[in-house]
Amino acid sequence: MYQGLPEPPPIGASALPDGTYDGATVFITGAGTGLGKAIATEFARLGAAIVIASRKPEHLEAGAEAIAAVGARCLTVACDIREPDQIAAAFDTAQSAGLTPTILINNAAANFPVPAEDMSPNAWRTVVDITLNGTYFCAREFARRHLDAGTPGSIVNIGATYAWTGGPGFAHSSAAKAGVKNLTETLAVEWGPYGIQVNGLVPGLMPHEDMTADIQSNLARTNDKDACQPAMRVGRPRELAWAATFLASPYARFISGHTLVVDGANWQRRALTMPEVVPVREQMGRPPFTL
Numbered sequence: 123m124y125q126g127l128p129e130p131p132p133i134g135a136s137a138l139p140d141g142t143y144d145g146a147t148v149f150i151t152g153a154g155t156g157l158g159k160a161i162a163t164e165f166a167r168l169g170a171a172i173v174i175a176s177r178k179p180e181h182l183e184a185g186a187e188a189i190a191a192v193g194a195r196c197l198t199v200a201c202d203i204r205e206p207d208q209i210a211a212a213f214d215t216a217q218s219a220g221l222t223p224t225i226l227i228n229n230a231a232a233n234f235p236v237p238a239e240d241m242s243p244n245a246w247r248t249v250v251d252i253t254l255n256g257t258y259f260c261a262r263e264f265a266r267r268h269l270d271a272g273t274p275g276s277i278v279n280i281g282a283t284y285a286w287t288g289g290p291g292f293a294h295s296s297a298a299k300a301g302v303k304n305l306t307e308t309l310a311v312e313w314g315p316y317g318i319q320v321n322g323l324v325p326g327l328m329p330h331e332d333m334t335a336d337i338q339s340n341l342a343r344t345n346d347k348d349a350c351q352p353a354m355r356v357g358r359p360r361e362l363a364w365a366a367t368f369l370a371s372p373y374a375r376f377i378s379g380h381t382l383v384v385d386g387a388n389w390q391r392r393a394l395t396m397p398e399v400v401p402v403r404e405q406m407g408r409p410p411f412t413l
């Protein structure tokens with residue numbers, strides 16, 4: 123009934139000139155699936171070579187296929203971003219293949235819905251370790267190499283809007299993403315003098331076929347995702363990918379320490395009266411808590 127925000131141009135279009143990333147290498151974590159794959163594909167379309175780092179061979183293979191489909195070079199490296207040694211080895215592998223990343227996209231993250239009181243200490247640690255520690259370890263490895271070589275670079279950290287608001291049902295992920303936003307601001311100042319730009323980029327709800335079963339079933343509890351957004355539609359992965367290619371481009375050099383939200387204003391939908399409160403465990407269909 124309301125038209126909402128218009129659909130974006132089709133996949134394959136770009137606001138940036140052809141060849142913007144000719145000769146550049148983008149190192150991107152978790153780009154075998156979902157939004158990371160969409161971001162990697164847009165950089166590849168603009169001429170970049172892509173290095174994909176993640177754990178699962180089937181994801182690495184899917185990422186490589188997507189990049190091959192747009193005719194760009196792609197190297198995949200098995201890497202768990204919780205392990206600094208594996209990250210260093212992944213950068214070494216890229217460099218040995220003649221690919222020195224000048225752009226790092228920290229996209230990999232971990233998440234599952236769980237009431238805070240039900241979460242095990244290891245579940246908390248796992249999500250914070252991947253989402254916050256992994257982001258820092260990758261940024262650190264990338265920056266140390268550029269500082270040593272005296273070369274510039276650009277980092278984009280993928281976040282989430284509950285970094286500002288808190289995320290009921292996602293205490294681990296929202297605390298970790300708040301850390302990522304804060305880290306972005308610190309690193310932008312520390313590394314700006316050496317030519318390293320650091321920004322955050324936050325997607326709103328952008329469904330895709332690779333979403334984990336946990337996240338999908340959580341979303342399935344809301345009836346119409348489109349009508350729940352001020353844009354009257356969810357986001358398209360390419361809308362995030364275009365923002366990433368802009369933020370890391372020569373046209374955004376003076377933007378640093380900023381976190382850009384691409385969510386059709388959904389996170390600003392607040393009022394003194396909101397829908398009736400339903401406790402998280404009830405939303406998730408869980409019985410009353412007992413020790």
Ligand code: HXC
Pocket residue numbers: 231232233234235236241242243244245246248249282295327334336337
């Ligand atoms: C409660 C859970 C759980 C769940 C795992 N755990 N899944 N607890 N509910 N659904 C607990 C385990 O029991 C264990 O604790 C601890 O977490 C670690 O689990 P492992 O399976 O050993 O961890 P690991 O193999 O390292 O896998 C990490 C993972 C997994 C996070 C658990 O889901 C994963 O690999 N995810 C990667 C992809 C992902 O998460 N994508 C979402 C990004 S989307 P115990 O105590 O038993 O040892 C996103 C924003 C979406 O971030 C926003 C949508 C609106």
Ligand code: NAP
Pocket residue numbers: 151152153154155156157158175176177178179181182201202203204228229230231232233252256280281282283324325326327328329330332333334
């Ligand atoms: P996804 O498809 O589940 O992707 C997560 C990726 O992270 C996977 O490819 C996974 O690859 C990788 N990964 C997880 N743990 C890793 C580890 N320890 N080491 C290396 N790689 C690891 O999720 P997505 O929806 O595309 O999300 C991408 C980013 O957007 C995340 O930062 C997420 O928090 C953010 N986000 C998404 C949405 C949304 O609506 N989709 C909304 C808000 C924020 P392997 O399994 O191969 O390791």
